Amino acid sequence: MTKEEILEYNKMCMELLEIVPGYFPDELHSTREGSISLCVYANALYYMEKEDNPECTVYDFLKFDYDWNYIHEVITEVEKLKYLVIIQSNYCCIQTIRNSDNKFKSYIIAQEHGVHEGKTNTMEAKRNAVVRALYLFLKWYKQNK
Numbered sequence: 563m564t565k566e567e568i569l570e571y572n573k574m575c576m577e578l579l580e581i582v583p584g585y586f587p588d589e590l591h592s593t594r595e596g597s598i599s600l601c602v603y604a605n606a607l608y609y610m611e612k613e614d615n616p617e618c619t620v621y622d623f624l625k626f627d628y629d630w631n632y633i634h635e636v637i638t639e640v641e642k643l644k645y646l647v648i649i650q651s652n653y654c655c656i657q658t659i660r661n662s663d664n665k666f667k668s669y670i671i672a673q674e675h676g677v678h679e680g681k682t683n684t685m686e687a688k689r690n691a692v693v694r695a696l697y698l699f700l701k702w703y704k705q706n707k
Contacts, residue, residue: 563694568627571693574700575626575636588612588620600624600632627693636696645671645699652687654695671702 563571576582581601584591588608590601604623611618626632637647640656648655657670674694 563627563690563697567697571697571700572621572624572626574697574704575632576624578639578700579635581624590620590624597635600635603631628689630689633689633692633696637692640696640699643703647695649688649692652684652691654688654691656695656699671699674698 579592579597579600580594581590581592581597583589584601584605589605592598592601604620607623608618608620611623624632626636640647644658646657648657653675655670674691
């Protein structure tokens, strides 16, 4: 994913998890149970790093594109929306099993095969597939909800 796509993806994840700027401008806040720990973690990392990196912001420490703890919270939220997230090896698929007639039918909304440095059987390839599928799903969901 490009840097612009990662920024867009992180922003969509924040919206999905209802993470917003906190009471102080340098902090993040959420009232959702799973998101609270993500905000606390990002805030703590930011405060530890801000002296050495004055140009960084707290948003730089939201790792929806890299950290499995963050990625898992997004997957959980997508599943709460009644979508099925399938992860197998270096493949990720997000689908629904309903249509407008409420008949049982499966529709693939986003799918991705992951590759990392030319290899397909690594944890990085799996993570890349999951993040890319989530990114495609969130773009679709934003347009179709």
